[in-house]
Amino acid sequence: MDGPWIDLSGQVAVITGAAAGIGQASAEAIARAGxxxxxxxxxHVGVAAAAAALDKVGCKVVARTHDVTQENDWQALGDWIAAEWGRLDILVNSAGIARFDRVDASIFPTYHEVFAVNVEGTLRGMALALDHMRLVGRGAIVNVSSTASLKGNPAMASYGASKAAVSHFTRSAALETNRAGLDIRINAVLPGFTETGMAQQVYDQFDAKLGGREQTLQVFASGRPAQPAEIADLILFLVSDRASFISGSIYSIDRAQGA
Ligand SMILES: NC(=O)c1ccc[n+]([C@@H]2O[C@H](COP(=O)([O-])OP(=O)(O)OC[C@H]3O[C@@H](n4cnc5c(N)ncnc54)[C@H](O)[C@@H]3O)[C@@H](O)[C@H]2O)c1
Structure with missing residues (x-):
C-alpha cells in the first residue's frame, strides 16, 4: 500500500472526553492521521483549549460543549453532524469518571453517577454513531474501558462494574453489526493506570496513606503509569483500516500490570 501507514484523510471523527487525558491524546493522534x-x-474551557492546541496539526477541528449523559446534547450533535458534515466515520468514547466507593448501602449515589457517564454516555454515543454509520455501512468505534473491568475492585466498585458493562456492550454491538453484514467495527481498549486527571484522584487518595508517590505507583501501576499518547496509539490503530479484521475485541494495554 502506498502512502502513510495510517491515513484517515477525508474522514470525520468524534471524540468524547476530549478536553483532557486519553480523549485529548486520541483526538490529536486521529487529527495527525488526517x-x-x-x-x-x-x-467547555478545556475542550476549547484542546481544540486550539490542535491548530498546529493543520486539520479541521471543532470543539463542542457536550455532556454525554444528556440526550439533548446527543440529539443536537446528530442534527448538526447530518447538516454540517453529512458523515461520521469514527467515534472514540473516552469520557469517563471514577469514584471511590464500595458495595454497601452508601453506594447508590456514586453508582448512579458513574453508570450515567461511563455506561449510558458510551451507549448514547454508540447509538448516535451507528445511526450515521449504518447509512453508509461502514465506520469504526472504540470504547475506552479499563483493566479495572477484569477483576474485583474494592476501592472503586461502581467504576469496575461500569467498565465491565462497556466491554460487554462493545462485544454485543460488534456482533450485531457483523451479523448485519456491515463493515462497522467496534472495539474496546482497557488501559491500565494512565497519567491523567483520573490518576491524580488516586494520588490524592493514596499517596499519604501508602507512604508516597513511588509506593502508589507500585501498587496501581507496577512501577510506571502509561502516558495518554501510548493509549491513543492503540486507539488510532483500531479506528484505521489497518485493523480491518478486528471487531468485538477487547485489548488490555497495561504493560503486564494485570498479567
Ligand atoms: N487514567 C487512567 O488510569 C485510566 C485507566 C483506565 C481507563 N481510563 C478511562 O479513560 C477514559 C479517559 O479518562 P482519563 O484518564 O483521560 O481522565 P481525564 O479525567 O483526564 O479525562 C476525562 C475527560 O472526560 C470528561 N468528562 C467527564 N464526564 C463527562 C461527561 N458527562 N460528558 C462529557 N465529558 C465528560 C472530563 O471533563 C475529562 O475531560 C475514561 O473513560 C477512563 O475511565 C483511565
Whole structure:
C-alpha cells in the first residue's frame, strides 16, 4: 500500500472526553492521521483549549460543549453532524469518571453517577454513531474501558462494574453489526493506570496513606503509569483500516500490570 501507514484523510471523527487525558491524546493522534475531528467535553474551557492546541496539526477541528449523559446534547450533535458534515466515520468514547466507593448501602449515589457517564454516555454515543454509520455501512468505534473491568475492585466498585458493562456492550454491538453484514467495527481498549486527571484522584487518595508517590505507583501501576499518547496509539490503530479484521475485541494495554 502506498502512502502513510495510517491515513484517515477525508474522514470525520468524534471524540468524547476530549478536553483532557486519553480523549485529548486520541483526538490529536486521529487529527495527525488526517481526519477532521470534533472534540466533545462537558468542560467547555478545556475542550476549547484542546481544540486550539490542535491548530498546529493543520486539520479541521471543532470543539463542542457536550455532556454525554444528556440526550439533548446527543440529539443536537446528530442534527448538526447530518447538516454540517453529512458523515461520521469514527467515534472514540473516552469520557469517563471514577469514584471511590464500595458495595454497601452508601453506594447508590456514586453508582448512579458513574453508570450515567461511563455506561449510558458510551451507549448514547454508540447509538448516535451507528445511526450515521449504518447509512453508509461502514465506520469504526472504540470504547475506552479499563483493566479495572477484569477483576474485583474494592476501592472503586461502581467504576469496575461500569467498565465491565462497556466491554460487554462493545462485544454485543460488534456482533450485531457483523451479523448485519456491515463493515462497522467496534472495539474496546482497557488501559491500565494512565497519567491523567483520573490518576491524580488516586494520588490524592493514596499517596499519604501508602507512604508516597513511588509506593502508589507500585501498587496501581507496577512501577510506571502509561502516558495518554501510548493509549491513543492503540486507539488510532483500531479506528484505521489497518485493523480491518478486528471487531468485538477487547485489548488490555497495561504493560503486564494485570498479567
Ligand atoms: N487514567 C487512567 O488510569 C485510566 C485507566 C483506565 C481507563 N481510563 C478511562 O479513560 C477514559 C479517559 O479518562 P482519563 O484518564 O483521560 O481522565 P481525564 O479525567 O483526564 O479525562 C476525562 C475527560 O472526560 C470528561 N468528562 C467527564 N464526564 C463527562 C461527561 N458527562 N460528558 C462529557 N465529558 C465528560 C472530563 O471533563 C475529562 O475531560 C475514561 O473513560 C477512563 O475511565 C483511565
Amino acid at each position: 481526519a477532521a475531528v470534533i472534540l466533545l467535553d462537558r468542560d
